[in-house]
Amino acid sequence: xxxxxxxxxxxxxxxxYPIYDRxxxxxxxxxxxxxDRGYKPVGADFPVFIHPDSGEEYALARTERKTGHxxxxxxxxxxxxxxxEQDLLRRDLTINAMAEAPDxxxxxxxxxxxxxxxxxLRHVSPAFAEDPLRVLxxxxxxxxxxxxxxxxxxxxxxxxRKLSTAGELSYLSAERVWQxxxxxxxxxxxxxxxxxxxxxxxxxxxxxxxxxxxxxxAWPALATGLAELPKTQERFAVLTCAALLIExxxxxxxxxxxxxxxxxxxxxxxxxxxxxxxxxxxxxxxxLPQADGEARLAVANGLDLLRRPERMPSLARxxxxxxxxxxxxxxxxxxxxxxxxxxxxxxxPAQLMQQGFKGKALGDELKRRQQAACARLTF
Numbered sequence: 604x605x606x607x608x609x610x611x612x613x614x615x616x617x618x619x620y621p622i623y624d625r626x627x628x629x630x631x632x633x634x635x636x637x638x639d640r641g642y643k644p645v646g647a648d649f650p651v652f653i654h655p656d657s658g659e660e661y662a663l664a665r666t667e668r669k670t671g672h673x674x675x676x677x678x679x680x681x682x683x684x685x686x687x688e689q690d691l692l693r694r695d696l697t698i699n700a701m702a703e704a705p706d707x708x709x710x711x712x713x714x715x716x717x718x719x720x721x722x723x724l725r726h727v728s729p730a731f732a733e734d735p736l737r738v739l740x741x742x743x744x745x746x747x748x749x750x751x752x753x754x755x756x757x758x759x760x761x762x763x764r765k766l767s768t769a770g771e772l773s774y775l776s777a778e779r780v781w782q783x784x785x786x787x788x789x790x791x792x793x794x795x796x797x798x799x800x801x802x803x804x805x806x807x808x809x810x811x812x813x814x815x816x817x818x819x820x821a822w823p824a825l826a827t828g829l830a831e832l833p834k835t836q837e838r839f840a841v842l843t844c845a846a847l848l849i850e851x852x853x854x855x856x857x858x859x860x861x862x863x864x865x866x867x868x869x870x871x872x873x874x875x876x877x878x879x880x881x882x883x884x885x886x887x888x889x890x891l892p893q894a895d896g897e898a899r900l901a902v903a904n905g906l907d908l909l910r911r912p913e914r915m916p917s918l919a920r921x922x923x924x925x926x927x928x929x930x931x932x933x934x935x936x937x938x939x940x941x942x943x944x945x946x947x948x949x950x951x952p953a954q955l956m957q958q959g960f961k962g963k964a965l966g967d968e969l970k971r972r973q974q975a976a977c978a979r980l981t982f
Contacts, residue, residue: 650681739783763803794826896978946976
């Protein structure tokens with residue numbers, strides 16, 4: 604029984620990247636031996652076990668055979684006679700197909716080190732084209748390492764295009780697509796993820812809402828700006844809003860379009876809500892200097908500033924990012940939002956009740972004073 608560190612941990616150590624997760628492969632052992640040693644099986648159909656002390660994943664060396672469509676259409680064969688080289692052969696990219704022994708020696712049968720040096724993302728074998736999820740994974744790796752000069756090999760891009768045109772992408776579940784998309788949004792160059800998908804024909808299939816945006820001449824500037832936002836849900840909100848702007852979507856159609864997108868992708872509610880807030884109020888934010896008190900109050904209420912002031916910094920980053928992309932100058936959005944919030948809090952319902960207002964008159968007077976306070980603001 605021999606144990607090797609494999610995959611991303613080996614790759615990132617060689618690149619000098621921080622290592623957060625470690626995966627191990629075990630050669631020369633059976634499932635029974637693993638259980639006897641105290642390892643806990645993850646599932647009945649997959650030879651992966653949890654180390655009793657570290658909690659890290661240890662997988663038996665295995666081969667696989669394609670039996671159906673999609674990323675789940677495989678039969679796995681795990682046995683003590685499966686070699687390390689056979690296990691590495693089934694992996695997606697050469698830079699992910701290296702293994703490190705306990706003594707530090709490296710097993711690299713498919714040229715992973717060389718491709719790291721050449722900054723190339725290259726598939727290990729033609730079996731790459733059997734798993735459509737790898738289209739998204741390669742695009743995500745491209746987004747992670749683009750700043751280091753990595754590019755997708757032409758022959759790998761050709762296989763990704765083959766998967767796209769063959770209809771295999773339709774077998775991916777929405778959950779897996781979102782998982783890869785969300786992770787890509789968190790990479791240093793999220794725009795590269797979109798670019799690679801466009802180049803292999805997958806963008807129109809998986810994220811058709813962003814296809815027109817990616818083809819627009821202003822896309823490179825937006826892609827650069829996305830990387831400056833610290834949170835993935837901010838990047839999603841800006842990307843979604845920009846796509847709607849490029850398509851010139853009417854204000855009344857913004858909500859249904861975003862809700863349909865998020866429902867299809869099974870995006871979390873926090874992503875949907877941020878995209879809705881930014882997209883519905885972006886025009887109003889740009890027009891604040893010229894707007895009257897009523898329009899300014901509508902923006903403040905649309906963003907729910909009175910009840911959710913903690914969201915202002917995140918929303919402001921999105922508005923500033925979009926303003927920069929649109930080449931619109933003005934004070935920082937956070938200053939505008941904070942000014943609106945102060946205007947809303949100048950008068951409280953309790954103060955008006957002390958003055959004798961109640962019922963509908965109370966609501967009307969509060970709105971009148973808030974509008975007046977908003978109208979006095981100078982941006």
